[in-house]
Amino acid sequence: MYRRGIKQIKHLVKNDGNFKHMDEINHEYNLNITFLEYLQLRTSIPFKWQHSLREANLYNREPVNDNNNDNYNTVLKFDIGILPKTIGKISTSELYIFMVNTIHVDIPVTHTKWQSNFENTIDFQKVYTLAKQNAQSTKLYAFQFSILHQYVPHNYKLYNMKLITSPNCNHCNSIDSILHRFIECKDIKSFWRQIINYFNTIHNTNFILHPENIIFGMVLNTHDPIIYILNAFILLGKYWIHICRIKENTPHIQGFLYMLRKYMENEKYIHTLHNTYHKYTSRWEQLHNNLN
Numbered sequence: 001m002y003r004r005g006i007k008q009i010k011h012l013v014k015n016d017g018n019f020k021h022m023d024e025i026n027h028e029y030n031l032n033i034t035f036l037e038y039l040q041l042r043t044s045i046p047f048k049w050q051h052s053l054r055e056a057n058l059y060n061r062e063p064v065n066d067n068n069n070d071n072y073n074t075v076l077k078f079d080i081g082i083l084p085k086t087i088g089k090i091s092t093s094e095l096y097i098f099m100v101n102t103i104h105v106d107i108p109v110t111h112t113k114w115q116s117n118f119e120n121t122i123d124f125q126k127v128y129t130l131a132k133q134n135a136q137s138t139k140l141y142a143f144q145f146s147i148l149h150q151y152v153p154h155n156y157k158l159y160n161m162k163l164i165t166s167p168n169c170n171h172c173n174s175i176d177s178i179l180h181r182f183i184e185c186k187d188i189k190s191f192w193r194q195i196i197n198y199f200n201t202i203h204n205t206n207f208i209l210h211p212e213n214i215i216f217g218m219v220l221n222t223h224d225p226i227i228y229i230l231n232a233f234i235l236l237g238k239y240w241i242h243i244c245r246i247k248e249n250t251p252h253i254q255g256f257l258y259m260l261r262k263y264m265e266n267e268k269y270i271h272t273l274h275n276t277y278h279k280y281t282s283r284w285e286q287l288h289n290n291l292n
Helices: 022-028 035-043 047-054 092-102 109-117 124-134 138-148 155-160 178-184 186-203 211-216 225-246 253-273 277-291
Strands: 059-063 072-078
Touching: 022 035, 124 138, 124 225, 138 225, 155 178, 178 186, 178 211, 178 225, 186 225, 186 253, 186 277, 211 225, 225 253, 225 277, 253 277
Parallel strands: none
Antiparallel strands: 059 072
């Protein structure tokens, strides 16, 4: 077909923006395409482009260079850059940007699920960025993403997978959902109170942890050293809960502080290795002096 002259979209459409019939294409380009081949041609053009061809406000009518002033060609133009351009004048980079910006993106199911649990609008772009900024180890990074994508194990999920016989929490009689496991269980609430009280005492602050802070972290003022440390506390707290629940234990602050020391040793090593030890001291010095 290309050798016969079908090289651009305009070769498949009439001056009024409608597609040429199969017989018209066969006659005009001396072809013998079947209906299926014709259908493939039609469907190869994005639906939005087909729609644009039929929308009067999206194409211009330009006169044909002949003696008949009543002859016009339909010229499809796209709003790319400052002025609309015909398809033949659009660069590949411009076309790529246009398609990326106009492509339909489905909202992930987990975003909808999380948003239904919280009243405030969640900025998921900041949430994912925060996970990468605060997790110095790939293990913690992967763990946080298992929470964000809701595939971290809990009894309700394992029960639905028919791996255990009850969806209930091992420490109370409530359904062990992801929110129950990390926030709502009675001994988990007590654990978070210990964590935030310890943090506020060390840093002379008065932070309060809301459920969305525990799940997503503190997404505001993330460059503040205090917020950085608080987000580390939250992430490590969730991981400690995860470890304790796997072993069917109750999380206590003593075990958390032991894990925190190991985390700080790792941060100290990383900053020393990259000759940025001043960053470690600016963030952790106050806590470091208290733990040692």
